[in-house]
Amino acid sequence: MFGVRSATVRFGHTLALDDVTVEVPGGSVVAVVGGDGAGKSTLLRALAGEVPLDGGTIEAPPKQRLGYLPASAGSWAALTVKQNIDFVAGIYGLAGEELTARRAELLDRASLTPAAGRLAARLSGGMRRKLGFIMAIVHRPALLILDEPSTGVDPVSRIDLWRLVSEAAASGAAVLMSTTYLDEAERAAQLVVLDSGRILVQGSYDQVRAGFAGVITRTGDPVRAEWAWRRGRVRHEYWPGAGPPPGTTVVAPDLEDIVIALSLVRRNEGSS
Amino acid sequence: MIVKEFRELVRDRRTLGMLVVMPLLLLVIFGYAANFYVSSLKTAVVGPQASQVAKMLPSLFDVTVTEPSGTQADAETLLQDNKVDVAFVTGQTPALALVNGSNLFAAQSAVAALNKAGNKVKTQVLYNPGLKTSWVMIPAIIGLILTFIGTIVTSLGMVREREAGTLEQLAVMPIKPSQVILGKIAPYFLVASVDMIIVTVLAIVLFGVPFNGNPLAFALGAGIFLFVVLGLGVFISTISQTAGQAIQTAFFFLLPQILLSGMIFPLEAMAAGIRWIGYLLPLTYFIMISRGIMLRGEPIAALWLPFLVLTVMAVVIFTGATLRFRRDLAPGRPASPARKQPAAAETVGTA
Numbered sequence: 001m002f003g004v005r006s007a008t009v010r011f012g013h014t015l016a017l018d019d020v021t022v023e024v025p026g027g028s029v030v031a032v033v034g035g036d037g038a039g040k041s042t043l044l045r046a047l048a049g050e051v052p053l054d055g056g057t058i059e060a061p062p063k064q065r066l067g068y069l070p071a072s073a074g075s076w077a078a079l080t081v082k083q084n085i086d087f088v089a090g091i092y093g094l095a096g097e098e099l100t101a102r103r104a105e106l107l108d109r110a111s112l113t114p115a116a117g118r119l120a121a122r123l124s125g126g127m128r129r130k131l132g133f134i135m136a137i138v139h140r141p142a143l144l145i146l147d148e149p150s151t152g153v154d155p156v157s158r159i160d161l162w163r164l165v166s167e168a169a170a171s172g173a174a175v176l177m178s179t180t181y182l183d184e185a186e187r188a189a190q191l192v193v194l195d196s197g198r199i200l201v202q203g204s205y206d207q208v209r210a211g212f213a214g215v216i217t218r219t220g221d222p223v224r225a226e227w228a229w230r231r232g233r234v235r236h237e238y239w240p241g242a243g244p245p246p247g248t249t250v251v252a253p254d255l256e257d258i259v260i261a262l263s264l265v266r267r268n269e270g271s272s
Numbered sequence: 273m274i275v276k277e278f279r280e281l282v283r284d285r286r287t288l289g290m291l292v293v294m295p296l297l298l299l300v301i302f303g304y305a306a307n308f309y310v311s312s313l314k315t316a317v318v319g320p321q322a323s324q325v326a327k328m329l330p331s332l333f334d335v336t337v338t339e340p341s342g343t344q345a346d347a348e349t350l351l352q353d354n355k356v357d358v359a360f361v362t363g364q365t366p367a368l369a370l371v372n373g374s375n376l377f378a379a380q381s382a383v384a385a386l387n388k389a390g391n392k393v394k395t396q397v398l399y400n401p402g403l404k405t406s407w408v409m410i411p412a413i414i415g416l417i418l419t420f421i422g423t424i425v426t427s428l429g430m431v432r433e434r435e436a437g438t439l440e441q442l443a444v445m446p447i448k449p450s451q452v453i454l455g456k457i458a459p460y461f462l463v464a465s466v467d468m469i470i471v472t473v474l475a476i477v478l479f480g481v482p483f484n485g486n487p488l489a490f491a492l493g494a495g496i497f498l499f500v501v502l503g504l505g506v507f508i509s510t511i512s513q514t515a516g517q518a519i520q521t522a523f524f525f526l527l528p529q530i531l532l533s534g535m536i537f538p539l540e541a542m543a544a545g546i547r548w549i550g551y552l553l554p555l556t557y558f559i560m561i562s563r564g565i566m567l568r569g570e571p572i573a574a575l576w577l578p579f580l581v582l583t584v585m586a587v588v589i590f591t592g593a594t595l596r597f598r599r600d601l602a603p604g605r606p607a608s609p610a611r612k613q614p615a616a617a618e619t620v621g622t623a
Contacts, residue, residue: 072437
């Protein structure tokens with residue numbers, strides 16, 4: 001079991017992580033969600049050893065068994081797809097036939113075989129993220145850390161990426177990934193919802209939904225604007241305590257509703 | 273739009289610094305340092321009438337060595353070791369004035385003054401008989417090329433790694449920071465070395481620049497100098513987040529080296545308040561070595577000072593820069609007790 005316990009990280013006067021405990025079991029995907037500045041990347045980078053902790057502990061494998069896809073491109077633009085994979089594989093000690101077979105397998109799974117000779121700079125955004133993913137798992141890591149692997153990626157490539165992530169977890173890797181796509185996060189075995197460096201809620205999607213208190217209604221004209229948000233063409237409104245007024249339509253909350261509602265509670269508590 | 277531009281400018285400290293400091297720097301440099309006329313020439317007088325001749329010389333000739341028992345060979349040694357600009361050999365008629373042609377502007381001043389003496393003095397220019405500008409510029413340009421590759425190209429290569437996020441990726445891989453630094457620097461070291469050989473050979477072939485000294489001593493000096501400028505390049509990369517910032521910062525390091533190293537304006541012609549800056553710059557010492565070895569055939573023992581200064585600079589700058597870069601690569605304090613490995617190894621399939 002990998003993870004962080006009571007992790008605290010400060011950047012100057014900013015508390016980026018505040019007493020955060022996250023466990024990442026082998027063979028499962030833990031998704032970290034939250035708004036901008038919530039602390040997602042800091043959590044991932046702390047576990048990867050990129051950010052020192054000001055408090056708490058980290059349990060992580062040695063670098064040899066760690067795979068990391070940063071939020072940026074994560075590949076060398078002036079190298080071809082094949083050269084990128086070979087360079088990283090070489091650092092992990094993969095060579096010869098083992099490397100050839102592993103490279104072919106991963107390129108095939110990521111549908112990148114036709115682009116093997118193409119420069120990384122000439123790849124589309126989705127292809128570049130898939131290449132970054134291949135580079136992160138080429139050595140079969142025990143812990144795979146993916147910082148927003150699908151951000152800015154087209155829907156088809158997102159499906160491909162998610163399939164690759166699932167396959168990695170199915171073969172035993174502990175996967176910790178951050179994402180801004182809540183529909184994607186719902187598929188993870190465990191969810192961690194962060195806001196301003198603190199955990200708002202944690203557990204499986206079912207547990208998070210079951211533990212959610214309050215009611216969400218659908219409305220065209222919210223009663224309290226500070227508790228409402230837009231969902232498509234309508235607005236949703238959160239009623240944390242007492243029930244909604246009669247005549248309003250109650251909706252079953254999805255993860256997006258839950259994350260927004262909990263963030264509003266935190267924000268409105270902070271401002272009151 | 274104007275307000276927005278000003279707001280951005282105020283927050284971009286580096287550009288602001290450049291806009292404020294650069295005009296002042298250029299004003300000071302061109303005001304006090306941009307001077308081709310050398311008004312004082314270090315002079316030696318040797319031979320039986322050395323004392324009498326020394327007293328008769330005009331004030332342009334600052335006699336630092338008077339050696340009545342000295343010979344022409346002693347005078348040539350003083351010139352070769354760059355201890356003097358002019359050496360008078362007395363005891364012959366007319367007296368012989370040997371001029372150090374590797375210090376071009378000092379030599380031009382000396383020759384102009386000696387020509388006024390007519391037949392009383394026979395003038396002989398050593399190491400650059402034709403007083404060709406290319407002969408003194410090319411040994412300096414070799415240093416400038418090494419500086420360019422070492423600072424701008426190296427810092428860009430390093431910063432590009434940071435911009436692409438691949439530095440972050442390297443930091444979590446099982447590769448030692450020293451290996452990353454070596455891997456990043458070695459290609460630039462090799463490219464700069466090849467460039468240096470090509471430029472030196474072309475200088476000899478195309479411009480007839482002599483190579484009178486020991487090539488191995490020259491290579492050693494260039495190697496040490498390369499470590500200094502590569503160190504500067506690594507240092508610049510550690511204080512720059514983008515390629516634009518790296519170029520701006522490298523420019524700050526490059527400009528004083530071009531103007532104050534003695535490459536264009538002679539150090540001895542600069543005001544004392546500016547000249548000391550030149551003595552802080554690595555290119556100054558490389559130029560001493562390259563001109564000394566190429567033009568004057570100076571032995572390494574006579575160049576011990578520039579070799580020593582460059583070696584100290586190389587150790588301090590390269591070590592400091594690589595330590596800073598190392599800190600960028602390993603910020604997570606992996607040896608910290610906060611970071612543990614699980615007792616039981618995880619089993620992983622074929623992800």
